[in-house]
Amino acid sequence: MTIRLPAFDYLTPETLEDAAAALADPDRSVIIVAGGTDVVPKMKRRQMTPEVLVSLSKIESLRGIRRDDEGRCVLGASTTLAEIHGSSLVPEVFASAAGDVASPQIRNTATLGGNLSLDTRCNYIDMSDSWRQASGYCLKDGGDTCWVAPRSNKCWAISSSDLATVALALGGSVKLTSVRGERMVPVEELYNNDGIAYSTQAPDEILVELVLPKDCGRATYQKLRRRGSIDFPLLGVAAVVSFDDAGVCASARIVVGAVASAPLRATEAEEFVVGRSFTKEVLEEAGRLATQSVRPQDNTDTGSRYRKWMVPVFVEQALRAVADTSE
Amino acid sequence: MADHILDFDVNGENRRLLVTDQRTLLEVLREDLVLTGTKHGCDVGECGACTVLVDDRPVLSCLVIARQVEGSSVRTVEGLAIDGAPDLLQEAFAELGAAQCGYCTPGMLLSARALLDDNPEPTTDEIREGLAGNLCRCTGYIKIFEAVELAASRDHDR
């Protein structure tokens, strides 16, 4: 237990309003903590040293999964990944992706809101302070260089949330709340492809719930990682498609995760597959098109070349998986 | 940064103690309550050595801010035995050589306990899944799987 947390004030509001008010404190740096599985390691490594942590754990309304009047699945932000994994109310693809995050212990603590708000990751920043000193503080860390791409003026830290990728493919929306009011934001608009400003959520906003559409079509999530457990995704591909009676693709959403600072829709591949049957050639072409839009960098635990090679493989694999279920 | 009274149950006993906000559950267990059976191998949630049960679910105590467990019930390896009688898992782990250096053992036992409470007759694959967050560097996990299977079968026979 050599590595300790820095000092902070820990607030445990019992209502969302109180939490929002605490978060809006203009005088102190305040962040939200739910399960803490992302925030605690980062604070232990001194990647962030907020003065105040606002815990959501006492706010009962943020917990739980339900279907609303329109049959949509509404997941409270404080629902744990284990609860999502075990829920029959949740679209299967989402439940199964939740069950593939990190490790069993982390899934028992980590929350939906935390996973969707997961800070972007990079092996130049998810390091101890002395390591970062040795490397030189990077752009995301108050320095002036992104060590992943030193000539770039943007940060290339990676979106590593499995659920963001799947929620985006499913066409979900999140409800955000703050002292300024409430708003619904499509997951598609929740993220920026920028390792620092990766979220469009304002600092004073709390992610309250995720709403997934009633009908999810045929959906899959294919995740690449080195080990069977614990690891963040090196690549994640979610595909949600529908077919007409003739077996021709009627709609498709293909999202590639963990290759950029946000989950990215492979729009060219989507457009290509719509109106076509999923033949081997079509899948190959879709894989090729999806690859064009992504540029994995050398900032995970495997080489960037490999991740780039794997994009078409996983896109094809994902499309094959959804095609198979239609048989 | 103030001290707060933390009121929770540990191994079936109510405990009240002063903690600072930044204290983790792991620090409280090992340092304040001297329950050193819970180990630590990384401090940042990557090894599973500090696994304890919070409200019957395995969590990584190094990642839990102590005040999060206010009102909860925590179980550590010291609380696995009931009235001094070792848990079936503790016996099976000992009998089958599932502990070599023994350092991952407490965390492993708690993950295994939660698994069996949830699923009394797990398949080997389910055991692997259940223990997938606990790294062991000595055994190659094989004798651990066998010990969980043995404990499950004895529980079934009982």
Added chain:
Amino acid sequence: MSGAFSVVGERLPRVDAMDQTMGKTQYVDDMTLPGMLVGRHLTSIHAHARILSIDTSRAEALVGVHAVITGADLPITYGILPISQDEHALAVGRVRYVGEPVAAVAAINPEIAEQALALIDVSYEPLDEVVTLEQALETDHPMLHGDGLGQNVHRSAALEFGDVEEGFARADYVREDVFFFGGNTHAALETHVALASYSQTGKLTLWSSTQVPHYVHRTLEKVLELPAGRIRVIATAIGGGFGGKTDPFSHELTAAKLSMVTGRPVKINLSREEVFYAHRGRHPVLMWVKTGFENNGQITSMHFKTFLDGGAYSSYGVASLYYTGALQTTTYRIPNYRFEGLRVFTNKPPCGPKRGHGTPQPRFGLECHLDKAAADLGLDPVTIRQVNAVEPFSTTVNHLRITSCALVECIDKVVEASDFTVKRGRLPSGRGVGLAVGAYMSGAGLPIYFNDMPQSEVQIKIDRGGGVTVYSMATDIGQGSTTMLATVVAEALGLEPRDINMVIADTDLTPVDLGSYSSRVTFMAGNAAVTAGAKIRSRVVQAVADELGVDPAQVVTKGGRVGVSGDLDRCVTWAEAVRLAIAATGPLVESGGYTAPKLAGTFRGAGVGISPAYSYSACVVEVDCAADTGLVKVERVWLAHDIGRALNPLLTEGQVEGGVYMGLGEALYEEHTFRGGLHRGPSLLDYKIPTALDMPPVETFLVESDDPEGPLGAKEVGQGPLLPVIPAVANAIHDALGVRIDEVPITPQKIVAALRNVSRGRPGRIGPETIPDFEFSRLTRVEPPEGFVTP
């Protein structure tokens, strides 16, 4: 054969198993002492820099800080090997790797200790960094040890046994290959921890998670300039070692010094990141091998070159270097053999001994090389190994004495159990099987520092109530040495292992054992315990024989009784027997010692590789590889190990399974990688040790060759079984996909890259192409040993 024994050969639990599972085992970090302070190290943020100044005044002024020390406070150098004393507990003048300890603080709590570190002002002048083997061999970089510019060669070796050129000349077929083995580390779950307490009477006690309390004792004596008798080192329960806790470490010295300075106990618990920097793990080795064969596969000659990237300090490096050349001959009869090796210094954490010390790298190269040669010769992997297998009770060309050896039986076991011959080349695409073998020492033949004293001593003291206490400095790092000692003593005395009280690894209380490294404990401490146990037994038996009026040869010790063989009524209880013996002959205290036979040749380097016995292993691995992703699933592993005798099959199987696990990790997942001098991922998230979901089933076969000198016939098992696993994986992947990854770890990226090469008409191989053009000098020619028979 185990029928002749009562507890040996039984699947008994560890004697401390219930303590472990009840959470009662005490590791160093579980201890607290009154007034204990927390120590922390400030570590270097430069891979190579001159230290211009260190100002500790701001840190010292912080309330709650009791002491701050720097290299100036611990100026005496040390190192595990007497010939390379090049380490300082805290850097003096220069830092040579990121993470090297520079200063140490003792404070009342971890928070203040951390604040204090931030208040230490170190001014550095960065120096040119030497981070690769190639850079180390260039002449225009600063020398890490010494002044000025020049090559950073730590040590080179060049030995020839027999006539290698003649051997190549008569070969029908000669093949050369180049391989690379990436560096990796132990990653024991427990980080390194030391707790020091210096008393008012001038006595220092150090509790440490060390595999080598004796060497730590000697190092403390040297660096702290305290008499050995004023230092007590206790190795507590150790949360895994694997060679990672086999050096004396900075924190052991700084904790001790801080306790001496402050007069209070000081505990230092290295962070996980600091453990990656303390390292002493597997050397990255680039290697080249050239072998001549006859058409039937018989080896005529072999030339092996290794290039070791040693990191910043010597550690065990000289031994590591020679180990990369020593044991090739223990599995195959090589009539002519040349070894040239080189270890360089680089600005990275120091490498050292990890499970298999210096031998897994050449074993990987050799076993892949043999498979390739077999293919060219039209032989199968089994035949080429059988044709060349060493014979029991023979001598190798490089003067290693082989005693018991069940290599061929091991091969037969795994080949048969796995259906290797049927499966190889015939499984569906993507699936394949691979075979490899290995051998390892049952203890290094020589101690680390020259002396003629026993390598292990064991004492046994019997209480008047019959209680048996065994004293040994052997450290139980999880391998079960304490249980092993209890077992052999219990066997001698007719008791159960759990009846034996074990006092271990305490320099005040226990006689010297050199430590848990080189797989020496079963053989050496075990033999010492057998000797001590036999002495006790014979005194007790004599006393009982006298009492019963029978010939001592008729008396047996069994089941807690001592009496006449075959006549159950004529016996006394063990406790009565003990009292009779004490009454007859005085205090019942005996000791045993073990000194390895003199085995070393007279040439330079002859001390490395000799051992009183070698264990043998053979392994078949079956894999399922996805050609599109390169992901490898190991389906099953079969491993046969010639252990001499399995004193406790449950524990020895556990060692095999653990060795397979670690080998698979090295083969497929784990690598210490650097960007310049900066470790790319010093964490258990980035450094991929396999999880429960990544481990295949293992079928273990224990082969008992009954070694004539082993304790009750036993040999080692802690290290050997790892060796064949790595090349067996590589060979299996070749069988599955037709590609050769001549580089460890075999990552998915390398497999896909090799397959992409194939699809472009290029060779399906990933690996190094060449070795540095280094002129090895002073080839020492050594005549084969007397009576060496060329096959």
